[in-house]
Amino acid sequence: MTNIQILNKLYAEYKAYEIGGVLLGKKVNEDILITNIIFNVDVEKLSRNKYVRNILGIKDVMIDIIEKSNYEVDYIGEWHTHIGISTVFSNIDRKAMIELIEDFPELVLLIKGKIDISAFLFTNKSIRKLTIELTEDI
Numbered sequence: 001m002t003n004i005q006i007l008n009k010l011y012a013e014y015k016a017y018e019i020g021g022v023l024l025g026k027k028v029n030e031d032i033l034i035t036n037i038i039f040n041v042d043v044e045k046l047s048r049n050k051y052v053r054n055i056l057g058i059k060d061v062m063i064d065i066i067e068k069s070n071y072e073v074d075y076i077g078e079w080h081t082h083i084g085i086s087t088v089f090s091n092i093d094r095k096a097m098i099e100l101i102e103d104f105p106e107l108v109l110l111i112k113g114k115i116d117i118s119a120f121l122f123t124n125k126s127i128r129k130l131t132i133e134l135t136e137d138i
Contacts, residue, residue: 003034003036003037004117006037006039007037007079007081007112007117008112010039010081010112011081011112011114014041014046014081015083015114016048016083017046017047017048017081017083018046018047018048018049018050018051018080018081018082018083019039019041019046019051019080019081020039020040020051020053020078020079020080020081021037021038021039021040021058021078021079021080022038022040022055022058022062022075022077022078022079023036023037023038023075023076023077023078023079023108023110024036024038024062024065024066024073024074024075024076025073025074025076025108026072026073026074026076027076031133032076032108032121032130034076034108034110035069035073036065036073037079038058038061038062038065040054040055040057040058042054042057048083050092051080051081053078053096062075075104076107076108077107077108077109077110077122078096078097078100078107078108078109078110079109079110079111079112080093080111080112081111081112081113082111082112082113082114083114084113084114085113085114085115085116086113087111087112087113087116087117087118088111088118089109089111089120093109093111094127097109097120097122097127098122100122101122101123101124102124105123105124106121106122106123107121107122108120108121108122108130109122117132118132119132
């Protein structure tokens with residue numbers, strides 16, 4: 001199953017709530033390759049209006065994947081869904097990413113809406129929308 005198929009399946013399963021998790025991957029030349037989409041849900045904190053980030057439940061999974069890759073992949077960002085059509089990040093999303101970017105040179109924010117998926121690259125100096133290309137390696 002591709003990462004896009006995984007996101008579409010999760011969106012369909014939890015379509016009444018915002019859900020999310022972390023992205024693992026690597027930089028290949030100027031491209032960012034997402035190798036793993038890790039889903040994290042705390043059913044007690046599910047909300048229609050916001051995704052509550054909680055890395056504690058998936059930290060061991062992340063470490064295991066990173067170690068098994070011989071450290072070729074690493075944490076590259078966050079993903080979450082928006083219930084409606086919009087895949088534009090909110091002010092809350094922007095503030096959360098700006099806080100996270102203090103510890104990383106750059107991070108990806110991927111947002112899955114009802115129809116589309118958008119990705120944004122956050123650095124300490126800028127935010128830019130990324131082009132998503134599907135490959136067989138995903």
